[in-house]
Amino acid sequence: MDAPAGLRNARSEGRLTLEWRDGEQQAISHARLRGACPCSQCKAARLRGAIALVDEAVRLTAIHPQGYGVQLVFSDGHERGIYPWEYLRGLAEAPTVPG
Ligand SMILES: [Zn+2]
Incomplete structure (x- = not known):
């Protein structure tokens, strides 16, 4: 999957x-990202x-x-998670309108 x-x-x-x-644009909350590490x-x-x-x-x-994918570093000090693009795409809560 492309970046x-x-x-x-x-x-x-x-x-x-x-x-x-x-x-397509997707927004994912930081808390959701952290919880899905x-x-x-x-x-x-x-x-x-x-x-x-x-x-x-x-x-x-x-x-x-x-x-x-990307390695994400969080404010609680956790930085072990590497999130492949495909995984991120699956986590998105709701698509938003481009632009
Ligand atoms: Zn983790």
């Missing part, structure tokens, strides 16, 4: 907006049925491109 044409991180709103190459530690916690208490105030503070 999106654009990534916009709106920290004050707590949203990451992805602009895909087919023209795909690292082995977070995956294991979800498999155990641990209740993921994600602070709504958590913010995405850095984005490191990894080719097939």
Whole structure:
């Protein structure tokens, strides 16, 4: 899957907006991204049925491109998750109107 044409991180709103190459735009809240962290530690916690208490105030503070996706760094210090593009696309809450 191709990388999106654009990534916009709106920290004050707590949203990451992805602009895909087919023209679709998607916004994902930082709290949702944090709660869906795909690292082995977070995956294991979800498999155990641990209740993921994600602070709504958590913010995405850095984005490191990894080719097939992005490594996301959060304000709670967690930075182990690498989110493939396809995974991000599946996480999007609702498409927004381009432009
Ligand atoms: Zn994680």
